[in-house]
Structures are given as C-alpha cells and as structure tokens.
Amino acid sequence: MRLNRLSILAVVLISIVITGCGTTPESRLDVNRIVYGLTLSPSGFDPHIHQSSEIGIVLRQVYDTLVYRDPDTGAFVSGLAESWSVSTDQTVYTFVLKQGVKFHDRTSFDAAAVGANLNRITAPETRSQNALALLGPYSGFEIIDDFTIAVRLSEPFSPFLDSLSQFYLGIASPTALSAYSVERYQFNQVGTGPYRFVEYIPDQRLVVSRNSEYAWGPPFYHVAETGVIDEIEYRFYTDPATRLAAIEQGVVQVMGELQPSDARTLVGNSRIQVQSVPIPGQPDQFMINTRLFPTDNLTFRQALLTGTNRQSIVDTIYQGFSPAAVGSLAEGVQFRTDAGADLYGYDTQQARALISTLGYVDVDTNGYWDSNGGDLTVKVLVPPWGEYRQMVQLLQDQWRAIGVRLEPVSVPDFPTLIAKVNEGQYNLVAFTSYGVDPSYLRTYFVSGASRNWMGFESPEVDALIGDAVRQLDPGIRQERYSAIQQLIMEQALVLPLRQRVNLNGVSSEIVNLRFDVYGWYPILINASYDGND
DSSP states (O other): OHHHHHHHHHHHHHHHHHHHHOOOGGGOTTSOEEEEEESOOOSOOOTTTOOOTTHHHHHHHHOOOSEEEOTTTOOEEESSEEEEEEOTTSOEEEEEEOSSOBOTTSOBOOHHHHHHHHHHHHOGGGOOSSHHHHTOSEEEEEEEETTEEEEEESSOOTTHHHHHTSGGGOOOOHHHHHHSOTTTGGGSOOOSSSEEEEEEETTTEEEEEEOTTOOOOOTTOOOOSSSBOOEEEEEEOOSGGGHHHHHHTTSOSEEOSOOHHHHHHHTTOTTEEEEEEEOOBSOEEEEEOTTSTTTTSHHHHHHHHHTOOHHHHHHHHHTTSSOBOOSSSOTTSTTOOOTTTTSOOOOHHHHHHHHHTTTOOOTTOSSSOEETTEEOEEEEEEOSSTTHHHHHHHHHHHHHTTTOEEEEEEOSSHHHHHHHHHHTOOSEEEOOOBOSSGGGGHHHHSTTOTTOTTOOOOHHHHHHHHHHHHOOOHHHHHHHHHHHHHHHHHTTOEEEEEOOEEEEEEETTEESOEEOTTSSOEEGGGOEEOTTO
16 A cells, blocks of 8 residues: 555645656657758847848748848838828838737737837947947937837938838837846846747757647738648758758658758659758958958959859759859849959950969969968868858869968857957958848948958949938939949959858658748748647
C-alpha cells in the first residue's frame, strides 16, 4: 500500500514539474506546425532597433504595417491604413486607419497607437539602427481623430510610403511598449499580424503561433482553406554546411540561403522544392576606396573592372542560379537601368594596357606590376556572409592575369568590418543594401554619408540624389536615378558581381509559399502544410 501511494505521488510530482516548465514546441502535437531554418542569429530582434534583414523573416508574420507593396505589381496597397492622402506640398501624409483591429494583447489599434510607435522609434534611448533612418525628414504627427493621423515631414521624401511598408516600421502594441523596457521588449513582442509572438531564446529558437482572429490583412493575404500553418518554430543554422542535411532529413520544412551546390543537389528531389527568389537592391558588390593608393586613380579602378570576368565567377560559384550583375542596382529595383553596362566588358589585355599607361613596369618579371619596392597590391575586406570569400579567391586569379596582387583581409563579423573601414587601410570592401526603392543610394554616394566607404565626393551626384528623394513624379525620379547609375559606373566606384538570389529549400508538403516584394520575407499565412496529418 505504501508503494502504491509513493507511485501515485511520484506521478503527481512529475506532472507538476512538466506543467511548471511549460510545453516545449516539440511536444505540441495538436497543432499544424513547421520548422523554418534561419541562417543568421542576429544580435537582437526588435524591428524598431535592429537592422538585420533576417529578423524580417519572423517579424513580417508578427506585425502589420500601415501600407504594403503588392508582391505582383509593387504597387502600394492598404495595410493598417485603409487609405491615405498627401498634401499639395508633399510634406503631410494623412492616414485613415482600419477600425476593429486588435493587437495580440487585446489592445485596440487606433491613431494613438501609431503615434506611440513613432515616438518610440524617434526616441534617442531607442537607438534605432534603421527604422529611424527610414522615416527620413520626419518632423512629427497630429492625431486628427481616433482613426486618423497626419504625419509631417520637414521636406518632400519620395520613399516615405516604401519605408512605411517595411517591417522595421511595424506597429507594436502601445500597452506592451509601456510594459517592457527598450531592452526587454524584443522578448515580449506584440503586434497585430497573422501570427502571435510566443517565445524567443537567443541562438536557439523563436516561436510564433497563428492569430485565429486575424481579419484585416492586405489584399494579397489569403488564409489557406485547409492545412493552415498554426505554429512556426524558427531555428538558427549559422553554419552553411548544416542546412542541406536539415532540409533533406525533414528537420526543417523551409531553409533559406542554401549554398548553390546544395541547391543543385536538391534539384530533382521530389520531396523538396528549390524556390529561387530574386532580391532587389544593390548587387553583391565591392565598393572601391578612392582615397587610398592605388585605387585613388580612376584609370586603375577601370582596369580592375575590365579585368574581372563576372560571368565566370557567377557560373563557377552559383551554378546557374544567379545572373551576373553589370550595374549598381539589381533587377526588381525601381528606376533601374542598364547604365554603364557596356563600359567594362571583360578584356585582360585592355586592363593591362590601362595599367601600363600609369607607368607601372614588372621589373622582377614575376607577373605583377611593381610599386613602392614590391608588387602592385590591393587590399580587400572580406566579410563571412554570402560567398564573398569564394568570389575573392576567383578575383585573385583573374587579377593576377592583369598584374595586380589581391590581398584578402578576412573580418569575422559586422562590427569588425566597420572597425576596419574606419581604419581606412583597404582598397575594396564587400557590402550591399536591399530594397525596392533606390533611395538607399544616398547612404553610399552622398558626400560624407554613413556608408560612403568609397570616399567619393561629387556635388553633381549629391544634387541628383537629393532631388531624387524629394521628387514624387516617377518620370523625374527615373531621370535622376538613371544619371546617378551612369555616374557610379563611369567613376568605377563599385565592382558589381551578381544579382542576389535567395535559394530556399521547401518541403513539397508546403503549398502556396510565396515571398513578398522585398524577396526575403515569406507570406506564411497564405501557405498550407499537410505534414502533420
């Protein structure tokens, strides 16, 4: 009898422990759930603070934005704003908001909630890395009534609607923002989106669950009739070598940023789809420092571009999954042209001839031009992400053929990259931005801009970019951006290599998975999954 009582007590205690610890995502067998592989473990997940594009894969599901871009047409469509108008001087945007919208904590959405988010983003203590910049010349707001808000700008800013459509400006519950500190909110996020934020354990997992009350999404959100995905667990696969096994073994149902060789392995696998999604923005590129010898010379920079076989690099690394890039903007970006596409056809002899005009000789006949008692050398900062290291290895071989030694300088992370850039001892540095509106060019090519790592200054370019972000007329913007792209390539400020494509491995049991106009972010509310049936 004593043994039976002890057994019963043990069972009760075990039940209490399990209940107290909470139910792990793996134990929830009563929901239709998937695992989504992320390829980066960002330093933080707050959309108003952090700038990683990776966090949008998750947070696009949690938050709604005032407006959206239609993934087919790129046109702006309603989000949390039912409609909007712009003043004649183009400095006041008035938004009429949807009614009946609830945050996940049951707080009602209204104009005051929008104002609270704008106040948080612009507050100095938030230390926003991207959201604040997206607001451009923001100068304040006025609440007209409970569901109407006017947002003021100090001058016209044509990318404003595009900014508002990005998840970085997702609208959070003012109740939650008040309840948690700036540092703690990322672990307790509350939006109005199709999925609720459940938990975030850094470097381990992030879980969201479906918001069954969601009924106010943009026109292209269509909840799946069957097999709707109830729960999504995001896991981190920072080592590219682990991604193929995870999708092949069914550990994950979606895996982004597959290596091209892994994607090639999956082609023909009936259990896995390879979805190739173009990413609009700048191409994978190297910015060229115009302040440091020898890239301070225009002819030398032009020789580097002429001596680069982009197509060979792309074919070798990307195996047909990505096209070569020829200009400063990739396909899918507004106002992109082929300006400068015909300036730098691959020609080794022409590249050598350009360099020889600068007076270099190869005295020791080792195949490299001589300079300052040694080989003519360029230093290239190489980050760990993407395939930049492979690109640099191929560039070493190609530039040896034109008599230039490439010295790679590997950096382990973004902060180290910034530190090396600030030291100034580099000739090329790999970096890029993404987006549909090319207004981000102002952070690279305006004199003194935060990422003008080329050290290039031009009053003409400054004026063109300044006018391009002030004009709302598409025809005028096209003229300005065409001229900007032409000047960037004429001055050989960047070495574009390939138009970025995100290679996603997707279980064949997931149907109707699409990505938004920015390319990175899945529209998971539309997808269905029958793997748990």
